[in-house]
Amino acid sequence: MSMIGEYVRVTTAELDLVTRDADWALDFVEKVQDAEEETKPAPAEARHCTTYKTWDMLRFLLARAAFPVNVIHGEEPFAKDEDWGYGSPHYLRPDRVRRAAEALRATSFDQLVSGVDPAELTTAEVYPLGWSEPGALEWGRPWYDGLTQFFTAAAEADHAVLVWLD
Template identity: 35%
Template sequence: MELIGHRLSVEQWRAMLDDPAVVETVIFGDLDDDDAEMPEPDLDLDKSWHGLHYLLTGTAWEVGPGAGAAILGGDEIGDDGGYGPARVLSPEAVRSIDAGLAAIDPATLRERFDPAAMTTAEIYPAIWSGGEEAFDSFLAPRFQELREFYRTAAAEDAAVLLAIT
């Protein structure tokens, strides 16, 4: 399982709200065209998404305000692609998340990193016994990517589509 994100213009966002079937095309491309390639996401957190969510919220699945909505926040939209429906965040929500992420530095996340607690909470993937190395090589770089994704989306006044694939 990996989490991907796409920035959406206000027009794309409104079109998606009007016709949730657009979600599949944004994520997977034209499924009727055998030669079509899957669109590149603007964000690909790979398998780090659940660990980052835990560090941002202190929970396995609950969504919090601001940065706590960066991974699992938003309103469900479209069909269930196997790991739940995609979620869409309005430009206003994106700005709130961006502000929340900007207020958190990697040192704060490192302080929240508790491999034993993450293992007990069954945070995906089950790699936390690697200790600090798991944070340094796996979570910290993806956190920077997450911050940059939301920073760019907020600057563009964009909405965001998130999906676990």
């Protein structure tokens, strides 16, 4: 089984429902995921985004860069008694989404990996391992770029973002 970083952007009205009704939230998220599974919109147009298995690599790199927003795990829990795969989901309010989008746009992937030795990720036991493979760090680039586009679109729409590991 894999651990996958997942995101869904929501309006403030939807966020209000999400934080009050965990069953509604999970049903809503599943509908968004199912709808976009067929249409596969670009990250800037999508309501659902994934960082696939790169979530922990990105966590490591963003922490190393002192990133100002926890875009990997979210910041505020909801559905605290629910397990959406690997723990309870969290969210980022629209103001934090805007801050994250600004910081993501200002931090290129090249900046994130600059000076990083893949052995550091192995030593830190960063999921999913295998960092000694040639080009291992480069594997994260398209996922980071997609996350940046997703957060930028969410910020422009004044949306909140739900975050969880599945």
